[in-house]
Amino acid sequence: MNPQILEITNRIIERSKKTRGEYLAKIEQAKSSKVHRSQLSCGNLAHGFAACSKQDKAILKQLNHSDIAIVSAYNDMLSAHQPYETYPAIIKKAVNETGGVAQFAGGVPAMCDGVTQGQPGMDLSLMSRDVIAMSSAVALSHNMFDGTLMLGICDKIVPGLLLAAMTFGHLPTVFVPAGPMPSGIPNKEKARVRQQYAKGEVGEDTLLEAESASYHSPGTCTFFGTANSNQLVVEIMGLHLPGASFVAPNTELREELTKAAATQVTRLTQQNGNYTPVGKMIDEKSIVNAIVALLATGGSTNLTMHIIAFARAAGIIINWDDFGDLSNATPLMTRIYPNGFADINQFQEAGGMALLFKELIGMGLLHQDVETICGPGLDKYTQVPTMVDGKLVWVDGTDVSGDLEVIAHPDQPFKKDGGLKVLKGNLGRSVLKTSSLRPGQEVIKAPAVVFEDQHDLDIAFKAGELDKDFVAVVRFQGPKGRGMPELHKLTPPLGVLQDKGFNVALVTDGRMSGASGKVPAAIHLVPEAIDNGLIGKVQTGDMIIVDGITGELTLDVPESELAARPQAQFTAQNEHVGMGREMFGFMRNNLSGAELGACSLFVEDNT
Structure with missing residues (x-):
């Protein structure tokens, strides 16, 4: 053993x-x-x-x-x-x-x-x-x-x-x-069409055709x-x-x-x-x-x-x-x-x-x-x-892989580690999936661009405001904030910017889904913004370090300045209404942090 x-x-x-x-x-x-x-x-x-x-x-x-x-x-x-x-x-x-x-x-x-x-x-x-x-x-x-x-x-x-x-x-x-x-269309082709759509190169009819050929x-x-x-x-x-x-x-x-x-x-x-x-x-x-x-x-x-x-x-x-x-x-x-x-x-x-x-x-x-x-x-x-x-x-079962590009030989694994890094720093604790990252993308140090809704990032992307190195900070997405929705819609625009040569990353108290891919994503951040996590004090232009090698997650702003800054307030309570969301307030308010399982069922863990 x-x-x-x-x-x-x-x-x-x-x-x-x-x-x-x-x-x-x-x-x-x-x-x-x-x-x-x-x-x-x-x-x-x-x-x-x-x-x-x-x-x-x-x-x-x-x-x-x-x-x-x-x-x-x-x-x-x-x-x-x-x-x-x-x-x-x-x-x-x-x-x-x-x-x-x-x-x-x-x-x-x-x-x-x-x-x-x-x-x-x-x-x-x-x-x-x-x-x-x-x-x-x-x-x-x-x-x-x-x-x-x-x-x-x-x-x-x-x-x-x-x-x-x-x-x-x-x-x-x-x-x-x-x-x-x-199996439907190859995953590489599906990802390509999604990014083409994000860039405006194809329309919804082409995108729907590709998605329907994948999920079919x-x-x-x-x-x-x-x-x-x-x-x-x-x-x-x-x-x-x-x-x-x-x-x-x-x-x-x-x-x-x-x-x-x-x-x-x-x-x-x-x-x-x-x-x-x-x-x-x-x-x-x-x-x-x-x-x-x-x-x-x-x-x-x-x-x-x-x-x-x-x-x-x-x-x-x-x-x-x-x-x-x-x-x-x-x-x-x-x-x-x-x-x-x-x-x-x-x-x-x-x-x-x-x-x-x-x-x-x-x-x-x-x-x-x-x-x-x-x-x-x-x-x-x-x-x-x-x-x-x-x-x-x-x-x-077989003793040898039928495709060494899918299942590796024990003597030649794809990576020496399992591709999951726990990040720690003044911003809190987070997890980063490194197994899908391209070489050279494990460490990102760039200015923050702060969003409080994933759709606002897409608007900024389409307006050409994100053609630069940056760390997208998407906050108030945690369990008690929005119920921790997946932010998978961020993948295509961030992927397009990465393909253009920009160094981009994501820091969020939300989730990025089981499909987290090539964009460095520090997710499940605790404490979340609504629990007065430091992510609530980040301002656009602040330098952030996301290091998938050393495990550092740092907001590079002097402590004295951070102490004087106000904590951002959750202003999207209207997002708790509609599509049944108003019925889940009791549960949302009692969800534990992500590292405790984001669970409402164990009262002793939520206190």
Whole structure:
């Protein structure tokens, strides 16, 4: 085992002793030696199975077979979640064949950041994670269930489901993916058209044609943003079946994997004598494995908040220093867009998760003494699922990369570190994704240009006011300010300016999305502007240093001058109204800082 990773793991275990102990005691108290519905009164139970078939009612009356909850993020507007429409029937049949029952316990909302980018609805995106967690809690609150199947994929949905899964940690839980859509136009071409549009060289018809050729069918978007980073993290933690993450929807293999997931959760229940509660299964080592895999693949920066939040739900306390130190110990092993130009299907073809597991295990980067839904250890996850004579089987995965430009050889990683830098300085603490930066762009020292709305930057860009070296400071975008919307709309104009030869960077208390790319972006800044962070005193023309090598984030203004400056005031309260945003004030006001997971669910963390 890599000694640096072992040392970081041990400090997390030590730091989490009290909270983890309290958590394990909680889930121990919640477990039952019998089916959970045995605790219900006759009236309770009658309500719980009133709509079931006669066969299922008979099973549920006997109190000796498992009842499995289905919690689904299905809707048919989101391409990634549309395939889930048919899953409940498949799952119910598979669980029936084991002698048990599966009930659709509840649906959770699922919004798409791709649809809401730059729109008012994006201000609800991060908060939707906590809503999903609470919606799942409502679904599971009936105490009818002995295990859970979680159906979700995209940005805030999987983290929300994980928050709920850890909260109901006494239940065995299996996550059920749906897979990526087929590859569309190359990511390099998509990025080129976006920048052409930003420069005014093509119109909306050309841009829409390119976007539609990229996002074009049921399935997850194929770039390595938060959705696919979620899937990778869930599989690394052993919550997916081996190799399940990136199998295409609407295929025989995908359907058989769904059936197998339904069967597998019944094997983990108390009734089957192999009780594996998810809250005990996921421990400090599982969380470290998740972070290592995220860093080794250059995954989404959003997970620097989400992993902190769902780990906290399991009593495990991690912070950005853990991410930064693990990044120093973890080489970059994949190039998937925006950290390269391959998509997730090309990653799958090059060897996929099975090869990634083999390489990370072989390099001593993953803890193998962990539990998974398939039992102890990670060996099963070096195998790939396939169909043989109409049956689902697992076979050994490849030992060598099918494309060394997508998955590197362990002796020749793409970078010696995981491409995530924690920045610290008088401006506060922030994270910077360095894995996608061009050589020479790791350090930017330039005057600030201050904005309080991402759309104002686009206006200045189109007016030709930004043809220069500068650091864009976009503030009041943090959790308590705007709800921390993604600022992905900034990528094309900043990318155009970078291509013109200007040294540009971004500093913001907002998010830049799982698609953070070639522009240096110091994001998730804490303290945020609305919490009197120093970003609220920055003025246009101030010199700022963003250093992705040393980790410096400095506002180069004398302390005496800063002390005399007034703090900027949030003046966009009107942005809290419309598109449902007025309903979320209670949650927005209680969100913790980004390094605490930007979460409203843990009151003690928000004080």
